[in-house]
Amino acid sequence: MLQLLTFLVEKVSLLFKFKLFESSWSESRQRERAGRRAPSPPLRRGDVLEVPRSLFTHFGIYLGDNKVAHLIPDILPVLTSNDKLISSVITNERLILGCIYRCATVRVDTLEDFAYGANILVNHADKMMKTPPLPDDTVAKRAEKLIGAFPYSLLWSNCEHFVTYCRYGAARSRQTEQFCEVLKSIIRDQRTVIVSGLLGIISVVYFGMAPLTTLPTILIPFTLWMAG
Numbered sequence: 001m002l003q004l005l006t007f008l009v010e011k012v013s014l015l016f017k018f019k020l021f022e023s024s025w026s027e028s029r030q031r032e033r034a035g036r037r038a039p040s041p042p043l044r045r046g047d048v049l050e051v052p053r054s055l056f057t058h059f060g061i062y063l064g065d066n067k068v069a070h071l072i073p074d075i076l077p078v079l080t081s082n083d084k085l086i087s088s089v090i091t092n093e094r095l096i097l098g099c100i101y102r103c104a105t106v107r108v109d110t111l112e113d114f115a116y117g118a119n120i121l122v123n124h125a126d127k128m129m130k131t132p133p134l135p136d137d138t139v140a141k142r143a144e145k146l147i148g149a150f151p152y153s154l155l156w157s158n159c160e161h162f163v164t165y166c167r168y169g170a171a172r173s174r175q176t177e178q179f180c181e182v183l184k185s186i187i188r189d190q191r192t193v194i195v196s197g198l199l200g201i202i203s204v205v206y207f208g209m210a211p212l213t214t215l216p217t218i219l220i221p222f223t224l225w226m227a228g
Contacts, residue, residue, distance in 0.1 A: 043111075046136030048123040048163045051115050053095070056175060059123065059163040060114050061143035068114040069143040071106045071150055071162035073098025089113045104152035106143070106162065123163075131168040142166040155179070 043049070045064040050057050060070030075097035076086050089109075090098075098104055111120065126133050133139070143166045151157050161171035 043122065044136055046134075046139035046167070048125070048167055049114070050121050050123045051118040053092070053116060053118065057160075058114075059159045061140060061163055061166050062111075063108065063140050063144065066111050067108050068111055069106060069108050069140075069147060070114060071104055071146075071152070071159045073102075073104040073152055075101055075103060077105065077149075078103050089116065092116075098152075099154050102152050102154075104150055106146045106148060106150045108147060125164075125174075129164075129168050129172075131170055133167050134169060139167045 043062045045062060047062040049060045049062055049068060052058075058070065058072070060068040063069055072090055072095060074086070074090050074094050076090075076094055078101060080086065087107075114120070134142070143162075146162070146166075150162070155173075155176050157171070158173055158176070160173040160175055164173070165171040
């Protein structure tokens with residue numbers, strides 16, 4: 001039992017370290033942050049910008065003139081058609097509810113609104129990508145062309161997919177890739193099978209024998225065992 005509790009704590013702490021969706025385009029990014037205490041160089045049109053936002057890192061494309069185009073979830077367009085309200089700064093509550101409802105837009109905000117009180121970093125992922133970046137002005141024009149309602153998925157069509165599509169011509173998200181790696185490590189750990197089996201047995205004991213409790217008790221551990 002102690003081993004199982006240790007296993008659960010280990011996996012929960014792993015998810016929290018990961019912050020569910022924290023980007024790590026480069027292992028040296030922390031050293032870059034520490035080393036860039038001097039004034040940052042001027043932003044260029046087409047730069048990829050990033051800021052920590054809620055549980056993940058948020059990305060945008062700098063358009064020049066203090067403007068940023070970014071794909072961001074927002075629940076407000078579902079609730080109202082008031083453009084003035086919708087164009088206001090998107091709070092974390094609006095963002096999270098938009099994620100749940102899968103409602104998002106590519107919109108243009110000021111640098112200050114995009115940052116939402118956080119420090120803005122210029123993303124330097126060009127060396128890690130297999131595809132060379134497009135010309136800066138082309139990147140910005142691709143972002144401007146997509147302004148408006150946009151299909152959204154937290155894992156498969158998020159703000160990082162948007163910026164990599166604009167800059168490299170191919171959508172990719174390191175945040176999604178990292179999250180999937182965490183899930184795979186959990187699934188492949190045989191202790192996950194034991195934990196899911198025990199939880200299933202507890203549900204059968206507590207709720208009684210029924211298809212809704214018995215089938216998951218058998219199928220979920222079996223599926224995890226096969227996947228492992």
